[in-house]
Amino acid sequence: MVSAPDPAVVDLLGLVAYGELLAFDRLAADARLAPDLRRRAALCEMAAAEIAHYRWIAGRITALGASPDEAMARYAEALEAYHDSTEPKDWPEAVTKAYVGDAITDDFLREIADGLAEPDRRLILDVLHDSRYAEFAAAEIRAAIAADPRVADRLSMWARRLVGEALSQAGRVAAADRGALTTLIARREGVDVPALFRRLTEAHSARMTAAGLNN
Amino acid sequence: MVSAPDPAVVDLLGLVAYGELLAFDRLAADARLAPDLRRRAALCEMAAAEIAHYRWIAGRITALGASPDEAMARYAEALEAYHDSTEPKDWPEAVTKAYVGDAITDDFLREIADGLAEPDRRLILDVLHDSRYAEFAAAEIRAAIAADPRVADRLSMWARRLVGEALSQAGRVAAADRGALTTLIARREGVDVPALFRRLTEAHSARMTAAGLNN
Known part of the structure; x- marks a missing residue:
């Protein structure tokens, strides 16, 4: 007999799944900017x-x-709003969006995975982005800056906007997901939410520097 | 020492590669019609x-x-013209385009592969489309017709237009490819070009019927 699924886990998987479907759609469109x-x-x-x-x-x-x-439907609005408000207008913006967004998503999912039972913990870790994509994107950003140093300021501002839009849509996700993410985060033993946000922020800053961007 | 590559083979591979890159782009966009x-x-x-x-x-x-x-660049114009002139305006048109276009491409490549040496022969056979995609598309077409029988005429007309546009752009490909495809076809022992076209046409007709479309 199958026991009733954990609604928080189904909600999380729905969020991740729709995030991936939309990421596909937008990356496929952004590829034309190459x-x-x-x-x-x-x-x-x-x-x-x-x-x-x-x-x-x-x-x-x-x-x-x-x-x-x-499971996906409830996130459609917030996730689409994020992409609609962050449409890259050229190639450096497109790779910066992939670089910044994928990494923050991955860091966040890694934290959430800690609170999951198997096989969901493993599944979430398996869908994190391949690091060679981040290396490709960082190399493209550095090349764009090397070709024209003024690009660094523009892309840094763009990266800050991406983070701002992501945070603002994260609020809508939290409103839509019936508390699933909060539940999953709170489920971890002795979780320290401010420390979690600090970790995410520090990792983001380090990545910005690695790609030649300023915070 | 590496001997000089066969230019006809490089040209064929360039055509196939760009066809796939564009098919990705258009299928990704068409997915929004689902x-x-x-x-x-x-x-x-x-x-x-x-x-x-x-x-x-x-x-x-x-x-x-x-x-x-x-290797891809010389086909850009003809292949883009095909897609630009066959932009599906709804879901049944999108799946019909995938159904008709993929199968004709595969049939054609199967014929060409016969004239190639290994490993290129095997490579071309390996990039043919998975038959479960054709089954999915055919099932979608039949479902659309079952929901509204008048759709059969519209999609049949659409399929004829797809073939017409493909043939007309094939002429431009032949002009662009420095004779590569003709060379490869002619290289096959005792090739009978009219028979080849007859085979392609008959297979296309059989597929139309299988999906509930008329020729």
Whole structure:
């Protein structure tokens, strides 16, 4: 007999799944901004990886006896609002968005995974982004800055806007998810939420510096 | 020592590679027409498969000592013109385009593969589309017709337009490819070109019927 699925876990998986479906869509569109076919293909591959991960997560939601469509639907508005408000207008903005957004998402999911039972813990860790994509994006950002040092300021401002929009939409996600993420975070033994945010912020700052951007 | 790559093979691989990059782009965009998230994800997965195949082909072009970008560039105009002139305006048109276009491409590549030496013969056969995608598309077409029988005429007309546009752009590809495809086809022992076209046409007709469309 299958026991009733943990609603907080289904909600989390729904959020991750829709995040991946949308990331695919936007990366596929952003790929057109690439200056050559090699770079375009690289962004298309990043998009394709999101879909492979989407499939795993949707499969797990189904295995838990829930509907992926329903689990995803409640996040549509907030996640689409994030992407609509952060549409890159050129290639350096597109790779910066992938670089900044993927890493923050991954850091956050890594923290959440700690509070999950198996196999969901492992599944969440398995859908984190491949580090070679981050290396590709960071190299593109550094190359854009090397070609024109003034780009550093513009992209740094763009990265701050990305974080600001993500935080503002995170509030809408929290409102939509019936407390699932809060529940999962609070479930971890002795969790220190301010320390968690500090870790996320410090890791983001270190990544900005590594790519030649300022905080 | 690496001997000079066969220019006809490099040209063919460039055509296939760019076809896949563009198919990714258009399927990713068409996925937005899906009536629900499950169907949207299915089209996204079809797109993602194109990128995986693109990677294999681009890798082979590089291994042959040629540049994927250069090998693809000459086909950009004709392939983009095909997609620009066949933009689906709803979900049934999107799946019909995938159904008709993928299968004709595969049939054609299967014929060409016969004239290639290994490992290129095997590579071309490996990038043919997974039959479960065709089954998915055909089921979607039949479902659309079941919901509204008048759709059959509209989609049949659409399929004829797709074939017409493909043939007309094939003429531009032949003009762009320095005779590569003709060379490769002519290289096969005792090839009978009219018979080849007859085979392609008959297979297309059988697929139309299988999906509930008329020729």
